[in-house]
Amino acid sequence: MKTLYPGLFDDLPFSLDEIICGVDEAGRGPLAGPVFAAAVILDPNKPILGLRDSKKLTEAKRDLLAPIIRRDALAWAVAECSEREIDGINILQASLLAMRRAVEALSVAPTLALIDGNRCPVMKIQTIAIVGGDDKVDSISAASILAKTARDAALVALHAVYPQYAFDQHKGYPTALHLERLRLHGVSPVHRHSYAPVRKLLEAAQ
Numbered sequence: 297m298k299t300l301y302p303g304l305f306d307d308l309p310f311s312l313d314e315i316i317c318g319v320d321e322a323g324r325g326p327l328a329g330p331v332f333a334a335a336v337i338l339d340p341n342k343p344i345l346g347l348r349d350s351k352k353l354t355e356a357k358r359d360l361l362a363p364i365i366r367r368d369a370l371a372w373a374v375a376e377c378s379e380r381e382i383d384g385i386n387i388l389q390a391s392l393l394a395m396r397r398a399v400e401a402l403s404v405a406p407t408l409a410l411i412d413g414n415r416c417p418v419m420k421i422q423t424i425a426i427v428g429g430d431d432k433v434d435s436i437s438a439a440s441i442l443a444k445t446a447r448d449a450a451l452v453a454l455h456a457v458y459p460q461y462a463f464d465q466h467k468g469y470p471t472a473l474h475l476e477r478l479r480l481h482g483v484s485p486v487h488r489h490s491y492a493p494v495r496k497l498l499e500a501a502q
Contacts, residue, residue: 317371317406318435319399321391322350322443326468327478327494328461328487329451330376331387333394334442335402335409338435342368349431350444362445365438372438373401374446383490392417398439412436458484 321333338344344365350358366372375397377390385393396417399409409416409423412430416423426433430440448467455464460481466474470493478487478497487494 314408315404315406316408316410316435317399317402318410318412318429318433318437318439319395320350320412320430320436320440320443321394322440322447323468324387324391325470326451326488327470327474327491328379328463328468328484329447329454330378331382331391331394332374332376332443332447332450333391333398334372334374334439334446335395335398335406336365336372336435336438336442337370337402337404337406338438339368339370344368344434344438347434347437347441349437350440352431353441355448358441358445361438361441365442369438371402371404372442373398373403374442375401376447376450379486379488382488386490387488388415410436412440454486458486 315337317335317337319333319335321331323329323331344361346357346361375394377394382390392415395411396419399406399419407421409419409421410429410433411423411425414425414427416425426436429436431437451463451467455462461477461484462473475493478493483494483497489495489498
């Protein structure tokens with residue numbers, strides 16, 4: 297495993313012969329659209345320069361790195377949980393479920409999953425949560441980039457169906473523009489009903 301900080305994980309309980317995947321999610325905060333997760337197993341013989349937390353990269357840099365990750369990784373997968381799943385089990389559980397789905401979809405079976413954050417999905421393989429892992433571990437950084445670019449692409453696609461909400465601009469996050477359009481046009485089928493701004497509009501309409 298290549299990390300940005302050599303020795304950082306020397307005291308963690310795994311060996312270097314593990315098949316390690318990095319896992320991260322994107323889209324916990326938005327009011328609309330699915331939550332996405334990605335899992336990536338990097339090829340140590342094909343290092344990818346410039347990997348870091350997707351939130352610290354420009355959109356152009358993410359769009360440049362994503363196809364390189366998909367080309368050079370040993371395996372990668374992207375999964376999601378829908379808006380109704382989020383409403384049914386809450387965003388934390390939906391994020392963990394999307395992560396598990398991404399890991400289970402990998403074409404190469406990992407033996408260890410390094411998860412960004414402080415919670416791990418329940419899986420058959422060993423998992424380790426790493427706070428700030430998306431800016432410390434290259435495979436998690438790669439997963440962060442794939443999850444973010446996949447979700448952004450999905451929201452651009454939703455914009456074609458629901459142009460009145462300007463999903464292509466705010467990607468579903470609760471910006472002033474999104475809240476204004478939500479008040480003006482009401483709740484769409486892709487909004488998360490359990491999120492307060494959406495729920496309040498639904499309650500007011502009853």
